[in-house]
Amino acid sequence: MKSLKTLGQFIIEKQTDFPYAKGELSRLLRDIGIAAKIVNREVNKAGLVDILGTVGDTNVFGENQKKLDVYADEQFIAALKDGGECCFVASEEQEEGVELTDAGISKNAKYIVCIDPLDGSSNIEVNVSVGTIFSIYRRISQVGEALTQEDLLQTGVRQVAAGYIIYGSSTMLVYTTGKGVNGFTLDPSIGEFCLSHPNMKIPQQGHIYSVNEGNYLKFPQGVKNYIKYCQEEDAATNRPYTSRYIGSMVADIHRNLLLGGVFIYPQTALQPKGKLRLMYECNPIAFIIEQAGGKATTGTERILEIEPEELHQRVPAILGSTDMVNKVLEFLDKS
Ligand code: P6P
Numbered sequence: 518m519k520s521l522k523t524l525g526q527f528i529i530e531k532q533t534d535f536p537y538a539k540g541e542l543s544r545l546l547r548d549i550g551i552a553a554k555i556v557n558r559e560v561n562k563a564g565l566v567d568i569l570g571t572v573g574d575t576n577v578f579g580e581n582q583k584k585l586d587v588y589a590d591e592q593f594i595a596a597l598k599d600g601g602e603c604c605f606v607a608s609e610e611q612e613e614g615v616e617l618t619d620a621g622i623s624k625n626a627k628y629i630v631c632i633d634p635l636d637g638s639s640n641i642e643v644n645v646s647v648g649t650i651f652s653i654y655r656r657i658s659q660v661g662e663a664l665t666q667e668d669l670l671q672t673g674v675r676q677v678a679a680g681y682i683i684y685g686s687s688t689m690l691v692y693t694t695g696k697g698v699n700g701f702t703l704d705p706s707i708g709e710f711c712l713s714h715p716n717m718k719i720p721q722q723g724h725i726y727s728v729n730e731g732n733y734l735k736f737p738q739g740v741k742n743y744i745k746y747c748q749e750e751d752a753a754t755n756r757p758y759t760s761r762y763i764g765s766m767v768a769d770i771h772r773n774l775l776l777g778g779v780f781i782y783p784q785t786a787l788q789p790k791g792k793l794r795l796m797y798e799c800n801p802i803a804f805i806i807e808q809a810g811g812k813a814t815t816g817t818e819r820i821l822e823i824e825p826e827e828l829h830q831r832v833p834a835i836l837g838s839t840d841m842v843n844k845v846l847e848f849l850d851k852s
Pocket of ligand 1: 636639765792
């Protein structure tokens with residue numbers, strides 16, 4: 518019988534990948550796993566308890582905050598605070614972010630976490646998969662000094678770890694520390710994330726394209742031409758492709774990571790910088806996609822090399838199977 522390997526065991530085992538590591542990153546990943554289990558419990562019963570509906574407040578973008586968004590944000594921040602390894606949390610739900618250095622054990626913490634606590638939350642009440650996306654950086658300033666903008670706005674290539682949790686038909690945690698991508702499925706009977714998808718690789722080519730075609734008329738011409746290309750009959754290139762779009766980034770990305778595909782959220786006339794956020798959606802997902810052998814670009818530059826200008830910055834995103842991303846770039850270049 519195949520031996521069971523929990524997330525905790527795996528993290529410790531992989532700690533030897535980082536000779537300088539003294540366990541802080543391992544403990545930080547453990548803390549995120551704990552919060553994920555707590556959020557999972559509430560997501561799974563969201564339809565049963567009065568946890569849906571808006572808090573009445575709105576988040577920094579004027580969107581109604583659903584109670585589960587707020588709950589997830591609170592759980593991850595609390596777990597990071599109690600764990601003592603994180604000095605600052607940048608969250609979609611927090612306009613300025615949360616500094617933890619004055620919280621006792623976190624004052625010597627070396628890591629910064631950017632997080633989308635519950636991405637795709639508009640899907641909660643229709644029971645469609647939602648997710649958490651996280652990105653981890655090492656602080657640049659010295660412990661004990663004040664945190665700087667340089668600490669908080671680092672390029673994606675400086676991530677030390679990134680991952681997502683998908684609360685779907687099963688709950689999975691998928692992460693990378695720059696040495697490949699591994700997936701863990703939550704076994705509710707023992708309350709542990711167990712290694713289920715070791716060394717995940719995205720197929721070089723696929724036949725799924727994921728884009729909100731409701732925005733078609735507002736897309737750049739190159740994206741319109743690519744969508745038409747996907748819809749043309751051509752047995753030699755496995756077309757027409759299949760359109761699959763859930764509207765929950767983690768769910769769309771996870772499916773394409775497993776089966777191959779391309780996810781496109783381009784700039785539009787209404788959203789000239791795109792909709793997805795760089796620091797806690799695109800950078801962590803781009804790190805995972807590249808580590809799995811795929812490609813992640815805005816259409817003009819590698820996502821992981823973007824110099825961030827502000828915490829909630831938006832960027833266009835074309836992510837997934839390398840050959841498919843390159844085909845989108847071909848159409849963008851031609852147009
Ligand atoms: P649209 C969810 O709100 C989200 O941030 C991502 O999870 C998702 O990919 C995207 O927005 C969906 O946006 O405009 O297609 O509904």
